[in-house]
Amino acid sequence: MNQATVEFRHVSKQYGPQGAVVDLSLTVPAGDICVLVGPSGCGKTTSLKMVNRLVEPSSGQVLIDGQDIMRVDVTELRRLIGYVIQQIGLFPHQTIADNVATVPRLLAWPRARILSRVEELLELVGLDPGRVRDRYPSQLSGGERQRVGVARAMAAEPPVMLMDEPFGAVDPIVRERLQNEFLRLHRALGTTVLFVTHDIDEAIKMGTRVAVMQQGGHLAQYAPPTELLLHPANDFVGRFVGTDRGLKRLTLLTVAEAKIQSGVVARVGEGARAAWRRALEAESPWVLLLDRDDRPQGWMRVEQLAREGPLTADSMDASSPLVHYETTLRDALSMLLASAVQTAVVVDERGRYAGILTLDELGIAFRSDAEPRAVEVA
Amino acid sequence: MRPGEPLILWDWTFNHLPDIARRVQEHLVLTGIAVGVGFVLAFALSLAIRQVPQLYAPVTWLAGVLYSIPSLALFAVLIPFTGLSIATAEIGLVSYTLLILVRNIVGGIRSVPPEVRESAIGMGYSQWQLLWRIELPLGLAVIIAGVRVALVTTIGLVTVTGIIGQGGLGSLILLGIQQFFATPLVIGAVLSIALAVVLDGALVVLQRRVTPWTRPAA
Numbered sequence: 001m002n003q004a005t006v007e008f009r010h011v012s013k014q015y016g017p018q019g020a021v022v023d024l025s026l027t028v029p030a031g032d033i034c035v036l037v038g039p040s041g042c043g044k045t046t047s048l049k050m051v052n053r054l055v056e057p058s059s060g061q062v063l064i065d066g067q068d069i070m071r072v073d074v075t076e077l078r079r080l081i082g083y084v085i086q087q088i089g090l091f092p093h094q095t096i097a098d099n100v101a102t103v104p105r106l107l108a109w110p111r112a113r114i115l116s117r118v119e120e121l122l123e124l125v126g127l128d129p130g131r132v133r134d135r136y137p138s139q140l141s142g143g144e145r146q147r148v149g150v151a152r153a154m155a156a157e158p159p160v161m162l163m164d165e166p167f168g169a170v171d172p173i174v175r176e177r178l179q180n181e182f183l184r185l186h187r188a189l190g191t192t193v194l195f196v197t198h199d200i201d202e203a204i205k206m207g208t209r210v211a212v213m214q215q216g217g218h219l220a221q222y223a224p225p226t227e228l229l230l231h232p233a234n235d236f237v238g239r240f241v242g243t244d245r246g247l248k249r250l251t252l253l254t255v256a257e258a259k260i261q262s263g264v265v266a267r268v269g270e271g272a273r274a275a276w277r278r279a280l281e282a283e284s285p286w287v288l289l290l291d292r293d294d295r296p297q298g299w300m301r302v303e304q305l306a307r308e309g310p311l312t313a314d315s316m317d318a319s320s321p322l323v324h325y326e327t328t329l330r331d332a333l334s335m336l337l338a339s340a341v342q343t344a345v346v347v348d349e350r351g352r353y354a355g356i357l358t359l360d361e362l363g364i365a366f367r368s369d370a371e372p373r374a375v376e377v378a
Numbered sequence: 379m380r381p382g383e384p385l386i387l388w389d390w391t392f393n394h395l396p397d398i399a400r401r402v403q404e405h406l407v408l409t410g411i412a413v414g415v416g417f418v419l420a421f422a423l424s425l426a427i428r429q430v431p432q433l434y435a436p437v438t439w440l441a442g443v444l445y446s447i448p449s450l451a452l453f454a455v456l457i458p459f460t461g462l463s464i465a466t467a468e469i470g471l472v473s474y475t476l477l478i479l480v481r482n483i484v485g486g487i488r489s490v491p492p493e494v495r496e497s498a499i500g501m502g503y504s505q506w507q508l509l510w511r512i513e514l515p516l517g518l519a520v521i522i523a524g525v526r527v528a529l530v531t532t533i534g535l536v537t538v539t540g541i542i543g544q545g546g547l548g549s550l551i552l553l554g555i556q557q558f559f560a561t562p563l564v565i566g567a568v569l570s571i572a573l574a575v576v577l578d579g580a581l582v583v584l585q586r587r588v589t590p591w592t593r594p595a596a
Binding site: 075076077078081085086087088093094102103106136137152153162 | 491493494495496497498499500501502503504507512515516589590591
């Protein structure tokens, strides 16, 4: 894997009399996603741009893998660092393939290698190479352009990627999808990422570590997201992460981390009487009906089952939200609160029944996550 | 003009076809040199302005002053130095192209969206790579628009250089005026308009061809 540590050592940047960044020291371990978050004017973008020298520090050093970046040729440095900005900045006069090939071309890769790399990257970011390769950026949707921007930044397998509000300009649904895709990509590639956002939810979701910056360019806290939510270092961080930080912590946990119970199920076509007996044995007032492919259909009351004949798919009394293993507990909670049954049905990636998740188990998962550091006060 | 004479005597026209063709050729050469030299000068000035943006105001001011001098007056001023020569004609013609060309070349370069420039630099483009691969291709539409205006203006002005004996379609017009003879006058005027229209159209086609990304999806 291609990754490098990034270290800020007493870095300051002065514009006129004002400090944009003041004495910033932090180390991003290789392979981490470090999110710089804070209100506008806190110096997060300035800090980011000091890594590829679009901004040069007034004092202090930035080191990549221990080497002072001021000692490296500036264009060579930039070709080793992936760069994605909010407005993406795709080259409008070049096709998608040419855009993605930008850095490999600058590095004079052989043609065949560039071509195959472009195909690979487009597939990696979820675009069909055959469809988009020869198009111009203006012919793609916002979400697709954003994916191309990420592909372009990753093209030469840079050990470090800088992302400045990369998903800030797309609608919330697309943003969520792009975030998830990027996290999946990152797990596969392991590149070191510095990520700027003003959105604390995005910071908590994306970051292995989060650097909260405050006006005037001061680093207020640098910690993993859970730590940030459990122990804000000062009032500013506390206010910035918000009074709902308990709920935010739920976004860090997924259904897979909660205890999934087996529940009582019955299949379409099965005799009602047999299902009724199982429900009585388990002392469950409800039975979940599955179709022949194990896909959940809905809940039936036990009383309904006290009869002869096979079960059919049209006799449900209530349905339940479906969640996946990777659904966050926050989303699961929200769905549970909105549903009549207050039990979510967990399904696998093919939509087959995997178990049930109750409100109680969700609460237990939430509390046990905080236990090793059990000093949380609301 | 003699009363009762038709606007065009076709006999005269056919007898003088080689002469007319020569005038068209002279006209094209004078125009080509003017716009070509003007473009090279304007391009160099624009590159200087790209490096030192403060040059923009003085350069365009000077080009504006040149542009505002009436052409006949400029020729009159130049004749004591360069005589009734092609140099006199071209100095005038070139100086008229500078204002529009500098403005459009600089405008084209500056039309590159800031985020495009930032991402290019951020990914490691050198200043020259930025110019040739990003700024000029993206500015091409604006630059060609400038060349179109310069070309059409120059084709018009070249007719004036007939007066200082440099040939071109202006000579035909001049001949018509001097001899009170409508045919060469009309032919000179119509052909110079036709040249302007045809060359302008050719540049429109060229511009569409070299900026395929501005077309909607196929």
